[in-house]
Amino acid sequence: MRSLRRTIAACVLLPALALGVAGLSGCAGTPVETYRTQQPTLDLARYFNGVIDGWGMFQDRSGEVKKRFHVVINAAWEKRDGLDVGTLDEHFEWSDGTTSQRVWTITRGADGRYTGRADDVVGAADGEAAGNALRWRYVLALPVDGSVWNVDFDDWMYLMDDSVMINRSEMRKFGLRLGEVTLSFRKR
Template sequence: MNFTATAAKALVGFLLALTLGACSSPQVAQYANEKPVLELSEYFNGTIDAYGIFTDRSGAVQKRFTVLMQASWKIVDGKKVGILDESFEYSDGTKQKRIWTLTETAPGKFVGKADDVIGEALGESSGNALHWSYTLALPVDNSIYHVQFNDWMYLVTPKVMINIAKMSKFGIDLGEVTLSFYKR
């Protein structure tokens, strides 16, 4: 088979489009009509239990953990501000604490801060979904690694939410955190 320059360009263009399409990420707006609608200040208010695992890039479970979260919101300078106080307990017996401060900067737009988050977490919600992007200072053995989180939360029922967070460093997949939240 003899390809002409035009046919070769068309094939390269098709393969490039196919590759880019396969790499595209979901957009939070595509969940706009999904129910129940996630209202962050309603769901993350009160006591929430979470159960999770960390899987490495091969899919093997490396850690199991539980989280007890106490959450509350108030209005500060006309904006909703939430405090999410998380207490983690890992399967190896270690414990960790993270306190998030979330601020709704516009309808469906959020900024999050915590001591181990580098800079700010940026969040956007629509319908039943919330998407967060942030860099976390992650302790591993005796070192701290700055890893990127691509974090998706989906409200399944008014009391249950599923969270899938992909971790990467320099664009290389490190693993995934999967959590199931239950609002008491």
């Protein structure tokens, strides 16, 4: 009986513990507050207003580039119930010839906080800005080989100047790193 318990512990508890530790490592990292004094100051409503072009790529966990894309974002902000609310209408052209669209609705909260929603975002994206940086955390429902995976995104944006922003996103599932997206934006 004791041998059976050890086998169950080895087969169930140890992998669960390993996944838990891997999951915790995804929560650690640099707080956005670290960038508070960095210039220029990122104001999402000012930057994502008008037309923005972006060029990016997805790399798997080994670093191999799997897909490239160009995105055109039509963005506008308005007051709704006293809050600043932005709509970012993103149109993607992928290197394999496919196209896709995502429409974000972003609400500015207090103290550099933002909430974002889109059809393929599970729940809401939670964002926090400080200085020239913004950190988004959200779960994206991604189609993969005929099924849908809910993938955790840790998404960082850094404003370089009035027209250029760099975006880097790490993707995880069950705490395991799947890959990353790197993206450069240029405001027209």
